[in-house]
Structures are given as structure tokens and as C-alpha cells.
Amino acid sequence: MLPDVPADRARAVAERARAALNEPFLVDGLALDVDVSIGVAVSGGAPMDIDSLLRQADIAMYTAKERQSGVEVYDAAADGHDRGRLVLLSEFRRGMAEGHLVLHYQPKMSLHTPTVEGLEALVRWEHPTRGLLLPGDFLPAVEQTGLIEPLTDCVLDLALAQVREWTEQGWEVPVAVNLSARSVHRPDLPARVLSALATHGVPAGMLRLELTESALVAEPDRARDVLTSLHTAGVSLSIDDFGTGYSSMGRVKHLPVSEVKIDRSFIAEMATTAEDAALVRSVVDLGHELGLTVVAEGVEDRATAAALADLGCDVGQGYLFAAPMSAAEMTGWLADRFTRHPG
Known part of the structure; x- marks a missing residue:
């Protein structure tokens, strides 16, 4: 040049x-x-x-x-690390175009009734040589590039196509999709979401978008405008990993969210650590005061589920109920659940 x-x-x-x-x-x-x-x-x-x-x-x-x-x-000294990341990004772009991304689903269960409250969609990459890769293997690199927006659209497309398929089988189960901080600040996000819903013929109420607390810190006014547009369109919104970032119930009350998810790190220690138990209790109480549904992540055993239920927590998610499953596995799981619990 x-x-x-x-x-x-x-x-x-x-x-x-x-x-x-x-x-x-x-x-x-x-x-x-x-x-x-x-x-x-x-x-x-x-x-x-x-x-x-x-x-x-x-x-x-x-x-x-x-x-x-x-x-x-x-700088040639940095080439070793960056070259590997560059190869990964190149492979990811190609893999996304060739349909190598798949979704696994993990149920969110009521802590008070045998009800499936919804599912969370979790992206996986079926790499041709490295096998099934989890988000931690590729998302940190992808989130630093423009690839995060095509990835968001891809996950929405896969999730809504699956929701449509399950709805046609008589199972109306809302599905949650995670948003990156960058996506939350994109003014075109509501239009893209509504377009995907229309393409698959899925009502907006069947989609929940989860965003982390950190997404609200940078440019909060722009984030609020984007979230308000989504909420007005009928899409449900959730704050993920609550308690680990810079947010607070004071900030959340000004946002059109309907759910907070308590981070698994607090759930894991609540039975043995008084501070974590107090935090969980306060989030549950304050969340209910604001009319929010409170979800506990990382529920691994019945004792924890019972303790959460006693605190009034609404929903649990974790290996106690089910591990993340492929779409085919989740279809079988839902068929079994709806057979045993038709309501």
C-alpha cells in the first residue's frame, strides 16, 4: 500500500x-x-x-x-501465540459457513413443581480434527472480532428452528440464547432478532436473551435502548451470572428484564459459606420485590435444590436435573418429560 x-x-x-x-x-x-x-x-x-x-x-x-x-x-515475538489464534479464527469462519456449529440444550426446572420452565441453548463447534469444542475453546477469540455478530445470528437461527420443530410436536418450551456484550450495544440487534423470529414463525415470547452484567457497564444508555426495543417486541430478557460483575439490583430495576440468574460460584458454596448463603437469600428477596424470576445456576445435588426452594428461589439449572444435551437427545428427554408430566 x-x-x-x-x-x-x-x-x-x-x-x-x-x-x-x-x-x-x-x-x-x-x-x-x-x-x-x-x-x-x-x-x-x-x-x-x-x-x-x-x-x-x-x-x-x-x-x-x-x-x-x-x-x-x-511484532515477530508475538507471532507464535497470535498465529495460532488467527488459524483458529480462520477455521471458525469456515466451520460456521459449512454448518459445523451445533447447539446443546440444558433444561431450567421449577424448584417447586415438576415443570420444565425453559431451555438454555449452548453453542458447540464440531471441529473436523479436534472433535467437539466447548465455548471456552473458541469464544474468547471470536468475541474480539466481527465474527461474534454472525455467530449470534447463527445461534439464533439454529435455536429458533429447533423451537419451531418442538412446537410442532406440541412442546412449547422457551429457549434462551446468550448475547455477547458487543451484541447488546448493536442498534440493529432488535431488527435481526425480529427477522429471525419471523423467518421461523416463532412467537417472541418463546425466546429469552441472556446477557451478562458486564454488558451493561459500557454505554449503559445504548444497552438500555436496545433492550427496551427487544422487550417491547415481546422478547424476554435475563441477567446471567448475577453477582460476579458490576451490576446491582439498583441498576437492574431500570432495565426491562424479567429474570436474574445467580452465578454458580455462589450456589456451590452456599451450603458451607454463610456469606454466599446470605447473598443468594438477598438476591432472591430483592428479585421478588422487583417482580423478577430468580434462577440458580449450577445446582448439582438435592440438598442444594431443597435449600434454594426453602429460600424461595424459583428455578434451578444444573447437572442435578440434566447435563447439556444435543438436540436429538433433548427431543427424547422432552418426550419422556411431557409423557410423565403432560401439564
Whole structure:
């Protein structure tokens, strides 16, 4: 792009480009702010093919994203780690396009009646050589890139197609889909969600979107606008991993959410740690005061389930009830549940 330019001058050009792109764009009367990250690679006069140079620039760009520095010049010392991540992202993009992403489902059960309150959709990657990969193996890298939005759309599409299939079998079970912090701040998210619901003919009330507390910290006003649009359309909203971030019931009460999920770390220790038991009790009480459903994550044994029920917690999720299952396995599980508990 810039012949015979040393690294420092290339960085200066990138900084000027970034400054120009960071100016607000006026679109249909709205001022839009765009964050830009730029990676710089310099051939140094040595022979280098275009693909290698672009790969180095790509690595530098991801480094700029991580450090939130705006511009970074390729550093060979960081290539080992970043190259592996770059390969992973390339494989993920291809895997998503080729249909290698699948959803597993874990039930959310009433702690007071034998009722299936809903299911949570959990994404998995059927990697052609590494086998079934869990979110922790690929989501951290994906969330730093623009791939998180196509992933969100893919998961919505898979989940709603499955909801439609189960509904046609007579099982009306709401399904929850997790949102990244980046998705929560996208003004086009409500339109994308409504489009997916319409495509599959699924009522908005059959979908619940779960967001973490951290998603509410950055640009809370924009997040509130997006969530309000979803709520107005009839989509249910939930705060996931409550208690581990920077949120509070004071913040939650100003958001159109209907559910809070207490993080599993507090549930695991509530039987032996007074502080965790007190936190669970306070979340349950305050949640009910605000008219929210309270869900406990990570319920592993009957004693914990009984203790939660005594505190008035509404719903439990965890291996006591069922591990995450493939769509086919969950179909069999639902058939058995609805046969034994038709209501």
C-alpha cells in the first residue's frame, strides 16, 4: 500500500487514517461513532509474498484490538501465540459457513413443581480434527472480532428452528440464547432478532436473551435502548451470572428484564459459606420485590435444590436435573418429560 516507507512513517499514516475514521459519521440524521483498529506490517525490503504480509498485518490489528491502542506494528515475538489464534479464527469462519456449529440444550426446572420452565441453548463447534469444542475453546477469540455478530445470528437461527420443530410436536418450551456484550450495544440487534423470529414463525415470547452484567457497564444508555426495543417486541430478557460483575439490583430495576440468574460460584458454596448463603437469600428477596424470576445456576445435588426452594428461589439449572444435551437427545428427554408430566 505504501512503497518504501519505514515502520514509523507507516504508523503515522495509520494514525491519521484512524483519526479520520474516528470522526462521527452522519447517517440518516444520526451521528455514529466507529472504533477503528489498524495493523501495520512492513516487508523491510526482504522478499515476502502478499499472503504473508497480510497475515502479519492481521496479527498486528488483533494486537491493537486487545491492547485498545488503535494502531500496532507487527511484532515477530508475538507471532507464535497470535498465529495460532488467527488459524483458529480462520477455521471458525469456515466451520460456521459449512454448518459445523451445533447447539446443546440444558433444561431450567421449577424448584417447586415438576415443570420444565425453559431451555438454555449452548453453542458447540464440531471441529473436523479436534472433535467437539466447548465455548471456552473458541469464544474468547471470536468475541474480539466481527465474527461474534454472525455467530449470534447463527445461534439464533439454529435455536429458533429447533423451537419451531418442538412446537410442532406440541412442546412449547422457551429457549434462551446468550448475547455477547458487543451484541447488546448493536442498534440493529432488535431488527435481526425480529427477522429471525419471523423467518421461523416463532412467537417472541418463546425466546429469552441472556446477557451478562458486564454488558451493561459500557454505554449503559445504548444497552438500555436496545433492550427496551427487544422487550417491547415481546422478547424476554435475563441477567446471567448475577453477582460476579458490576451490576446491582439498583441498576437492574431500570432495565426491562424479567429474570436474574445467580452465578454458580455462589450456589456451590452456599451450603458451607454463610456469606454466599446470605447473598443468594438477598438476591432472591430483592428479585421478588422487583417482580423478577430468580434462577440458580449450577445446582448439582438435592440438598442444594431443597435449600434454594426453602429460600424461595424459583428455578434451578444444573447437572442435578440434566447435563447439556444435543438436540436429538433433548427431543427424547422432552418426550419422556411431557409423557410423565403432560401439564
